[in-house]
Amino acid sequence: MRVLVVGGGIAGVSVAAALAPHAAVTLVETEGSLAYHTTGRSAALYFENYGTPATRPLSRASLGYLRDPPPVLVDAPLLAPRGALTVAAADGLDRLEATYVEGTALGTTVERLTAEEAVSLCPALRPGSVAAALWEPEAADIDVAGLHQSIVRAGRGGGVEILTGTELAGAQRDGSGWTARMGDTVWRGDVIVNAAGAWGDVVAGRCGVEPVGLIPMRRTAFMVPGEPAWAAWPMVVEVGHRWYFKPDGTQLLCSPAEENACEPCDPRPAEIDVALAIDRINQATTLAIRTVRSSWTGLRTFAADRTMVIGPDADCPDFVWLVGQGGTGIQTAPAAGRLAAALALDRPIPGDLVDAGIDVAALSPSRFAGNRRDATA
Ligand SMILES: Cc1cc2nc3c(=O)[nH]c(=O)nc-3n(C[C@H](O)[C@H](O)[C@H](O)COP(=O)(O)OP(=O)(O)OC[C@H]3O[C@@H](n4cnc5c(N)ncnc54)[C@H](O)[C@@H]3O)c2cc1C
Numbered sequence: 001m002r003v004l005v006v007g008g009g010i011a012g013v014s015v016a017a018a019l020a021p022h023a024a025v026t027l028v029e030t031e032g033s034l035a036y037h038t039t040g041r042s043a044a045l046y047f048e049n050y051g052t053p054a055t056r057p058l059s060r061a062s063l064g065y066l067r068d069p070p071p072v073l074v075d076a077p078l079l080a081p082r083g084a085l086t087v088a089a090a091d092g093l094d095r096l097e098a099t100y101v102e103g104t105a106l107g108t109t110v111e112r113l114t115a116e117e118a119v120s121l122c123p124a125l126r127p128g129s130v131a132a133a134l135w136e137p138e139a140a141d142i143d144v145a146g147l148h149q150s151i152v153r154a155g156r157g158g159g160v161e162i163l164t165g166t167e168l169a170g171a172q173r174d175g176s177g178w179t180a181r182m183g184d185t186v187w188r189g190d191v192i193v194n195a196a197g198a199w200g201d202v203v204a205g206r207c208g209v210e211p212v213g214l215i216p217m218r219r220t221a222f223m224v225p226g227e228p229a230w231a232a233w234p235m236v237v238e239v240g241h242r243w244y245f246k247p248d249g250t251q252l253l254c255s256p257a258e259e260n261a262c263e264p265c266d267p268r269p270a271e272i273d274v275a276l277a278i279d280r281i282n283q284a285t286t287l288a289i290r291t292v293r294s295s296w297t298g299l300r301t302f303a304a305d306r307t308m309v310i311g312p313d314a315d316c317p318d319f320v321w322l323v324g325q326g327g328t329g330i331q332t333a334p335a336a337g338r339l340a341a342a343l344a345l346d347r348p349i350p351g352d353l354v355d356a357g358i359d360v361a362a363l364s365p366s367r368f369a370g371n372r373r374d375a376t377a
Contacts (some may be wrong), residue, residue: 002026002189003194003344004180006168006203008034010144010330011322012195013151014337015344020158022345024189028182030167035148037266038197039286041298043246043253044220045235046140047084049110051328052307054362056106059328061335061356066142073150076143082246083234084139085113085121087284092239099239100134111135122233122285129284139235141246144330151337168196171207173226173318174195178207191344193320198264198299200309200323209319212309212368215258215302219327220273222295224253224287243280246354251293253290254281267297307362310336311343314369320344321365339363 001023005016008029016027031037031234045169046066048059066078088096103110111134119125156162163182171192172181180187196203201211228250235246237257256277278289303309303324313319322340325332335353339360342349349360361367 001191001345002177003191004028004168004178004187004189005193005195005197006144007195007197008162009037009039009195009197010035010148010151010333011197011325011336012193013148013155014333015160015193015195015322015340016160017155018195018338018341019356019371020155021159022341022347024344025155026187026189027155027162028166028168029162029163029164032165034162034164035145038298038300038329039144039148041221041296042144043244044142044144044330045084045246046079046138046142046331047136047235047328048138048331049084049099049106049134049136051326052305053106054307054359055332056108056369057356057358058308058332058335058339060107061353061358062332064352065334066147066331069150070154074146076146077087078143078147080143082139082141083121084136085118085234085236086134086136086239087118087125087130087236088132088183088239089129093131096132096134096239103134103136108136109138111137122236124230124233124285124287125236126285134211142330147330147333151333168203168206170219173208173316176346178318191318191320193322193340193344194361195322197323197325198301200301200321202264205321207316208318209316212321212323212365213304214323215261215263215304216299217302218262218267218297219255219258219300220269220277220295220297221253221255222269222274222277223248223253223293224289225291225293226250226252238280238284243271243284245281252287252288254278256280262299262326264299267299269295269297273297278353300325300327303368305367308332308336309365310340310362311360311364311366315367375376
């Protein structure tokens with residue numbers, strides 16, 4: 001079988017590597033380097049108590065690889081302890097409790113903390129701005145570049161052909177399979193896997209497949225100067241996701257956690273988003289942020305129900321979707337790639353993914369069949 005994977009972010013390389021033992025795989029990436037778009041712009045956290053219920057088992061099922069990758073593929077551990085502190089002011093207590101209930105119901109270790117306990121974990125929090133908090137001890141920093149590189153190594157070792165600077169322009173299907181055009185190159189084969197991130201619906205359109213109604217959403221992050229003592233702080237996130245910050249070496253990575261819909265593009269930070277985050281974080285803490293060292297914006301892309309879209313298209317089964325990663329595309333990638341590969345190859349779902357409780361129907365693009373127009377409404 002010959003498979004074309006479109007997209008060289010974390011999703012594309014993950015499915016390509018998982019396909020490699022069973023198929024001749026070509027991966028195409030528009031940009032001159034892999035991971036240029038959203039994958040290279042994340043906050044790099046494993047945060048299990050986050051995302052829709054259908055997506056969360058993909059995080060848990062990825063932990064094995066993240067904690068214990070094949071040594072030959074990595075130069076250093078992929079995870080480092082961090083912990084996540086979700087804080088709520090008095091008007092956020094109901095939401096905090098709902099977050100606690102959801103996390104524990106889905107099997108994540110989450111503890112309730114008092115305001116004093118929260119401040120002891122991050123002394124920059126103003127006591128008056130925190131009424132209570134949640135603690136997720138297993139939240140961890142992910143070495144995203146190391147993770148991506150490890151999977152690229154696995155893929156290349158398995159014979160995956162990687163073509164950067166190569167954009168899928170269009171593809172047609174006939175009785176003998178797909179013919180795809182990328183510049184002067186023509187590829188012929190059996191299955192196309194769409195791992196094009198924010199461009200997922202664009203790629204579908206170029207292949208004559210109905211879109212599923214993906215919504216790219218801007219999210220900005222920026223670095224501010226910190227102090228060595230802050231490096232041990234956890235990730236601190238406001239329960240309504242109005243801001244977060246986490247140590248990154250001696251700097252703090254901050255975000256307004258905005259979700260502003262836009263077209264697929266190479267986004268740049270807007271001053272107003274950075275200013276909003278500084279204002280909100282300064283109100284909740286004693287950090288008194290004034291200086292921004294660097295900033296960036298990436299597109300977190302969601303389906304209308306915010307659950308990832310993984311599996312063969314309902315009308316065109318030789319077109320396989322791996323999109324809608326939203327805010328958890330890094331931490332879910334090892335499992336999502338293996339799931340997409342099994343579905344593309346029509347092979348059994350790996351036992352560990354079944355044991356993790358992955359609900360193939362809930363993730364399937366078939367959930368949009370017949371009402372795709374509704375999905376984009
Ligand atoms: C600020 C921020 C913080 C985040 N924090 C976290 C976090 O802490 N943990 C987490 O798990 N996730 C996080 N995320 C989300 C995560 O980064 C994404 O879910 C993930 O990177 C999506 O990966 P992807 O491979 O689907 O998309 P991308 O990395 O965008 O890759 C898609 C690729 O497809 C290519 N492409 C598109 N069209 C074509 C074409 N026609 N031909 C060839 N190539 C094409 C694009 O050039 C692109 O490189 C965060 C995101 C942002 C922006």
